[in-house]
Amino acid sequence: MSSAAGSAPWDLFGYFADHRAEVLDLLWAHTWLSVLPVVIGLLVALPIGWLARRYRWAYPPVVSVSGLLYTIPSLALFVVMPTLLGTQILDPLNVVAALTLYTVALLVRVVADGLAAVPEDAVQAATAMGFTRLQRLRTVELPLAVPVIAAGLRVAMVANVSLVAIAATIGIPQLGQLFITGFQLSVTGPYYPPIVLGIVLSVALALLLDRSIVLGARLITPWQRVSAAR
């Protein structure tokens, strides 16, 4: 195994060995920049999605606005965020805010559709047994909507891991920084290791986070396993 001198794609291991601390820092930054928007986005989207389900007239505008938000390229959103938030251009908060917006836009509709997909029988039964609206939401509707919401979370998560990297082109460090480094070191000839390492780590992170959502959803919905096994 060669050291950092190698420039072939498979020298990513050597590159990692030589820049271990720096790469791990970038990986950590990438992780929280991807995960935090999903967590905040879910917390914001739940009540809005519930409202869009509860009051039918609210659904079409919610869908339109979220669709509109989703057409805006992320780089544009990263760059405009400082104007809206009063932050510095290099503040990671811009990325978190922009990705949170995307996540909310995506999840609001997912939550509304997920709640709409809860079997009417179950809701009626809960109502008939004297659940209050809040009890019914917490103990019947939300748990039954988990599979749909989890599917939406997975889409948001994987999308965020890819989108975060874009912020490196405007100078906010995370795994995307490895692409920039590789780009800058390639002036005299291709220098692959950091680029390939960045892609590998980014894909691995996306898969890992995706699997954790699947596992988490499975843990809190044991009944799904029963019906799937049959």
Place this chain on the structure above:
Amino acid sequence: MIRFDAVSKAYPDGTVAVDELSLTAPSGQITVLVGPSGCGKTTSLRMVNRMVEPTSGTITIDDRDVTSVSATDLRRGIGYVIQHAGLFPHRTVVDNVATVPLLTGTGRRQARRRAIELMELVGLPASFADRYPAQLSGGQQQRVGVARALAADPPVMLMDEPFSAVDPVVRDQLQQEFLRLQGELGKTILFVTHDIDEAITLGDRVAVLAVGGRLAQVAAPADLLATPADPFVAEFVGRDRGYRALGFISAEVAVATEPTVALGAPVARAHDVAVDDWVLVVDDGQLPQGWLHLRAHPDGGPGPAPGDPVTPDLLNLGGTLSALGGTLREALDAALSSPSGRGVVVDEDGRLIGSVRAGTVLEHLHAATADPSAQVRP
């Protein structure tokens, strides 16, 4: 005429869907394939237009092997109706109906004109022509499906559970209209259903298939009910087949005169004519309105005073009507459902003719079964 000659269908995994089926569906008649799920009835039907290719055996239509022409040409000459209609969502009703004529090169204008005629034939207003399938109810969609199958005027029609997905009331209506249509068109129809009642209502001949694709019995509906060939058929045609078989015996039962009182007349007049506590009430046109009980009010309490007029709220509306010349089943049902025990018999305009008792119906039944010539199709 469609003829199955020792037709089998086995799948690579060893499942036998159809086992040595030999069967004839006569021209101009409705032949129903009926059986539980997994009996191969749909597979048999789909082998006729080669949606499924048989493993062995031959199928002929009017003595021509179905494999003698290309599958697409064969199918364009056979009407095909399926359970959920299978309408094309992206085409309007009229374009759906015109599908096959357009495929075979008929001009657009002519195809559309023909399609509108067909829509009217199956009971859809021409104003539906430019609607899309999603704008129609299930029953309406199924009518379009039938019209579409008729568009190329095929001599042979294959119908796979066409009325199974609609609610019972609509199904009843569609069945009756289908019979009327067949009366006009006289197509050779192979009809698949899992519903023995539908088979008996619609079929000129009913073929009962057992699981594994074995043909258990082919017979006219009345014979099927009267003499099931084996325990499977007996079980499949059901417990009340004796009662249902009465639907195939005409009720030329002696009708007794029934004393009546007109609506609005004083109750005292009912007392004059009564033979027991119940008196039949008719309107001015002799149309039966209901039964009046002389000593009890329908809501409980004492009967009406003799001076009161006969009003609708005094009437018991129980009791079905039996048409003169109808079946024994109708007559018996009228007698059994009537509060007085006397079934009301009316003519084709619904006017009262008289009444019949259950005992009379049963006596007639004894006579009819002793003389097989009394059995007729409804």
Place this chain on the structure above:
Amino acid sequence: MNDVLLWLNDPQNWTGTRVTPGIVEQASAHLAYTAIALSIAGVIAFPLGLVLGHTGRASWLVSVANGLRALPTVGLLILLYVMVSPLISGRGDAVYLVPTEIALVLLALPAILANTYAGVRNVSPDARDAARGMGMTGRQVLFRVELPNALPLVFSGLRSAALQVIATATIAAYVGLGGLGRYVYDGLASRDFGQMAGGAVLVAALALLVDLALSLLQRATVSRGVSGRFSRRSTRDSRSAAVTVVRPEPPRGGPDGGPRPGQATTPAAALTPSGEHPSG
């Protein structure tokens, strides 16, 4: 905010000078990059999706294409640039354009392929069965029944691909390509905030316009029977009107990074969200 308006209001920024191209020129270039990538991806993915969907074979190809979506777009772009640009000799933009277009095509392929495939697979089996039973050939079934009914999903794939390509073409300015992304990176480098944010606003506007244009094209090509847009008058007296009006909005594509809510990401998931067939 004022900087942005000032920059956008300067006519010289729109027409350009002798040395720097104007907004109009950069926007046209941006559109051209997008159109090239979408055309190439469409020519490959659309027929492939149709055939795979029609035959139901080789669905693993769709899964593989979907796997591409987990790739970070910036990484892919820079990797291809570093790989391909040394192979291109010659002058002008080709050295930036060729690798960028390869990356853009790779990004657009999965969305178009997966959605076309899912669109065809999602066609009601009853309609397909009836089409065959009435004597349509395989080709007729595909083009007269499956494709018209698959169009909403095909369009959602195309729109998603278009948005992703527009967004990624913006980032391509980082490696040296033209287009509206130039303003973002040039503004960033020269600390000209107005130019940077102005460029971002223009990119967003371009994305919205393209999406709007495609949605209009979708409206014009998709049968009302499939999209469920019926005129009120003709539906009023239909018994099933109340049942049929509510149709789930067809899934749409997401921004540069990945798929949108409800969008087909795997063949299995793609087959579920079809609208319920009204009957009764």
